[in-house]
Amino acid sequence: MKEYKTNNKLIKRGMKTQNTIIGLILCLNLQAQVPADTTSNPILHNYNQNLVALSAGNERQNILPGGLEKPVPAVTTAHSQSIAPISEENTYGAFMTAGLFATTDGTVPFWMRSRRFGSIPADGLSASIIAGAHKEYDNTPNQLFAWGAGVEARFNAASNSELILIEGYTKGRLGVFQLKAGRFRETTGLVDSTLSSGAFSVSGNALGIPQIQIGFPDYWDVPLTNGVFALKWSLVHGWMGTYTINDDDGNLRLETYLHQKSIYGRLGKPSWKVKFYAGLNHQVTWGNEKQIYPSWGLSNFETYKYVFLGKAYGTSSIPESKVGNHLGSIDQAMEWDMKSVLFTGYHQFFYDIGGLAKLSNAKDGLWGISLKNKSPKESSWQWQKFLVEFLYSKSQGGEVDSKPRPSGAEDYYNNFLYYEGWSYQGENLGNPLFTTKKYIQEGYPAKSYQYYPNNRLMAFHGGADFSVYDWQCRALLTYSVNWGTYSTSPAERSLGDRIVYHDPPYFPEINQFSALVETRKPLRNGFELGLQFAIDQGDLLYNSVGGGVTLTKRW
Numbered sequence: 001m002k003e004y005k006t007n008n009k010l011i012k013r014g015m016k017t018q019n020t021i022i023g024l025i026l027c028l029n030l031q032a033q034v035p036a037d038t039t040s041n042p043i044l045h046n047y048n049q050n051l052v053a054l055s056a057g058n059e060r061q062n063i064l065p066g067g068l069e070k071p072v073p074a075v076t077t078a079h080s081q082s083i084a085p086i087s088e089e090n091t092y093g094a095f096m097t098a099g100l101f102a103t104t105d106g107t108v109p110f111w112m113r114s115r116r117f118g119s120i121p122a123d124g125l126s127a128s129i130i131a132g133a134h135k136e137y138d139n140t141p142n143q144l145f146a147w148g149a150g151v152e153a154r155f156n157a158a159s160n161s162e163l164i165l166i167e168g169y170t171k172g173r174l175g176v177f178q179l180k181a182g183r184f185r186e187t188t189g190l191v192d193s194t195l196s197s198g199a200f201s202v203s204g205n206a207l208g209i210p211q212i213q214i215g216f217p218d219y220w221d222v223p224l225t226n227g228v229f230a231l232k233w234s235l236v237h238g239w240m241g242t243y244t245i246n247d248d249d250g251n252l253r254l255e256t257y258l259h260q261k262s263i264y265g266r267l268g269k270p271s272w273k274v275k276f277y278a279g280l281n282h283q284v285t286w287g288n289e290k291q292i293y294p295s296w297g298l299s300n301f302e303t304y305k306y307v308f309l310g311k312a313y314g315t316s317s318i319p320e321s322k323v324g325n326h327l328g329s330i331d332q333a334m335e336w337d338m339k340s341v342l343f344t345g346y347h348q349f350f351y352d353i354g355g356l357a358k359l360s361n362a363k364d365g366l367w368g369i370s371l372k373n374k375s376p377k378e379s380s381w382q383w384q385k386f387l388v389e390f391l392y393s394k395s396q397g398g399e400v401d402s403k404p405r406p407s408g409a410e411d412y413y414n415n416f417l418y419y420e421g422w423s424y425q426g427e428n429l430g431n432p433l434f435t436t437k438k439y440i441q442e443g444y445p446a447k448s449y450q451y452y453p454n455n456r457l458m459a460f461h462g463g464a465d466f467s468v469y470d471w472q473c474r475a476l477l478t479y480s481v482n483w484g485t486y487s488t489s490p491a492e493r494s495l496g497d498r499i500v501y502h503d504p505p506y507f508p509e510i511n512q513f514s515a516l517v518e519t520r521k522p523l524r525n526g527f528e529l530g531l532q533f534a535i536d537q538g539d540l541l542y543n544s545v546g547g548g549v550t551l552t553k554r555w
């Protein structure tokens with residue numbers, strides 16, 4: 001088949017890189033991820049944790065307009081998505097930011113809009129005001145109960161002005177348990193918290209889904225293990241709004257819900273130089289099945305049980321399938337605390353319709369290595385953190401020469417029932433390198449029932465945090481090769497022994513490059529100046545250039 005012979009040299013180089021990373025991770029006996037508490041490695045951010053909640057007192061102060069983030073010092077124990085020092089002792093905090101932004105061709109460049117938790121400037125010339133306030137848990141020792149709350153909003157003044165509620169939440173902690181409700185920043189999966197291209201499940205690319213969440217927000221030492229083994233978990237019910245159902249006319253829109261759960265473990269005491277982490281997360285879009293299928297025979301409680309367990313249901317008039325749109329990742333990571341550098345390696349397996357159970361899509365995944373400088377020196381230039389990632393999703397278990405199995409190709413983020421697939425308010429909930437119809441250039445083949453016309457890709461991603469004199473800087477560079485979906489390819493393996501051949505036109509091999517440089521400088525009296533520049537060049541996204549300048553006041 002023509003598709004499988006296209007640019008074989010590039011594919012082989014990518015697979016060779018993939019195998020090298022796998023070998024390195026295996027040699028390091030990689031088993032898991034993310035540190036147990038805020039005094040250990042903050043590089044990784046694990047499932048369902050607010051990126052900034054793990055550093056007490058600075059939860060709401062880090063993200064600024066246009067996605068510019070408050071800088072982090074070279075040595076920090078905060079899991080914050082930021083690039084500047086924030087006091088960890090402030091229980092209360094507030095900020096206000098004014099920003100001016102400009103983009104070409106009516107398009108916001110990729111890294112100006114991606115992984116910004118929905119806080120995105122308008123395209124073209126625009127101005128923004130962002131304001132927020134929060135109360136964090138205080139640090140009183142042996143405190144049984146604590147509470148916190150936060151709110152943040154953004155107003156974009158442009159040709160189409162809009163007011164966006166970025167966050168509005170409250171939370172309470174009783175011992176090791178936490179109850180949190182509202183909209184807040186979060187990610188799902190074991191990846192670098194600040195420089196990653198994004199976790200597969202929830203990357204922080206879209207606005208937070210309104211939800212109620214319970215669980216252990218920090219690792220809990222399992223009794224009788226003397227701190228060698230620790231666990232954390234979460235359980236979520238969320239409200240996702242209305243989604244289009246892929247029926248004959250596409251006019252049916254129904255209220256849908258989010259079910260989400262996770263469990264992660266740590267092997268090794270927080271004080272050990274080497275620690276391992278592993279866990280999994282599970283997300284489901286579901287709800288109002290009786291309106292989709294009038295003959296639906298399950299009660300609401302029974303339906304939820306099927307959603308929770310990932311159990312299939314079907315009748316003579318309803319095709320047998322899992323109830324809802326299921327996906328998630330199985331994650332592993334390793335942390336090595338060396339004398340002057342903190343090394344972290346991580347990997348994610350993807351699952352969508354079940355191919356991973358047969359290892360049919362095991363070659364797909366996200367691999368990452370992060371190095372953090374523990375011993376910065378006084379100089380005009382110093383590095384704080386470097387990251388490299390490799391993302392591969394071309395397989396999906398759909399190669400025509402793959403082994404027969406009960407499920408077909410994964411078709412990541414798309415779903416046969418919910419047209420918008422794994423998205424929220426039009427934005428990708430997972431890794432933003434998987435492209436929606438909203439951002440892809442016109443003219444490429446796409447199926448009417450697929451919201452993601454491009455989910456087969458290979459990407460190389462790098463990031464760095466560094467300082468130049470008093471400027472805290474961040475750089476992100478991403479290069480990807482894209483192949484659309486299996487539905488726009490010549491052929492794919494479907495259920496069992498079946499091979500499906502598709503008619504042209506076929507999605508061509510497309511290259512894409514995106515980059516970002518942003519920097520912040522503290523001024524007097526709590527003010528900060530921020531600058532940002534981003535560029536997209538390639539044939540997948542519309543070519544664009546953008547930039548911004550912000551002024552922030554913090555209290």
